[in-house]
């Protein structure tokens with residue numbers, strides 16, 4: 001039994017007075033962040049060493065003595081602001097080191113920025129149906145209702161609570177510890193190939209396939225968003241009308257993102273729960289590689305790039321799968337999938353498989369959908385390296401039985417999944 005951390009987001013509804021308090025506290029945090037950033041920039045410019053998290057944290061008491069209003073904020077929260085800055089720098093340096101063009105140093109936070117306030121270990125109190133936070137701004141208590149469905153949190157070890165604002169709404173994120181059951185390899189495996197058209201193509205050791213089409217809420221929302229944006233751009237920036245249309249645009253974007261996330265949550269849950277396999281193997285993905293592949297003609301590459309960006313959450317999907325597996329004592333293993341879509345699973349011959357070619361036709365007589373072939377190859381490789389020889393043989397035998405003449409061949413054109421289908425995915429494994 002090893003502990004694992006989970007986070008639960010809960011929306012809170014502060015009163016006007018509480019909101020004012022939250023903003024006052026946030027403002028103090030924001031200023032500390034900006035001061036600390038300025039200090040670091042200065043140190044950087046003049047080659048001063050030793051300006052790091054520890055130094056800045058040790059400076060806090062002196063600052064509070066001089067400017068007592070910084071005492072409003074619970075002391076650990078301020079420390080965590082400095083930690084956030086340190087983390088921002090660390091990620092910037094890491095990206096920069098690898099020469100990534102998207103590396104940007106931390107920036108000053110503007111006056112409308114609501115600083116996320118992190119209460120680590122202490123400073124909050126969870127009761128049956130409410131949570132309260134310490135502060136010394138005034139006497140208005142920061143106490144918020146916790147809906148009944150989250151009452152299970154009372155039985156957990158809470159490590160951290162963050163207050164944050166997103167799209168004009170306030171939330172708390174409660175991080176708590178759960179004990180996860182131990183993992184046992186039960187000799188059953190499921191290999192998954194992730195993709196854009198079919199988000200999941202899976203095969204299990206019984207040789208059964210499962211194909212789930214990707215849901216593309218972006219296909220429904222993006223034209224609407226584009227339309228609103230065009231109307232908005234005809235208005236004077238920040239005029240009343242512009243703000244109104246901008247709010248609608250953001251609402252649509254939010255809905256699109258939520259629908260995709262919701263789909264991924266539900267699908268990953270079903271995948272993990274509906275398989276008897278304790279070990280799930282997924283191809284180690286490199287979404288960026290998919291989008292940038294040079295061999296893809298430009299017009300398709302553009303489309304793909306957009307698709308990987310919009311569904312660009314395949315990485316997130318793997319995260320969902322990982323923690324949902326761990327929670328029920330299963331394991332998700334990321335496994336090298338190099339050439340898995342090019343290699344014929346029957347004879348091992350490597351084919352030129354440009355990304356729009358959906359079917360593999362091999363001289364050995366194997367005709368199989370690209371994604372299915374890919375997940376079979378992943379499974380084969382995994383079994384041959386990590387499982388008992390019998391498991392490997394059984395899988396191949398099972399595959400022969402199920403695949404014989406039953407493999408459906410879709411038309412070899414690039415597809416983009418079903419149009420705006422909103423219904424829940426039907427997932428059946430074994």
Ligand SMILES: [Zn+2]
Pocket residue numbers: 344345346347348349362363364365366
């Ligand atoms: Zn072949």
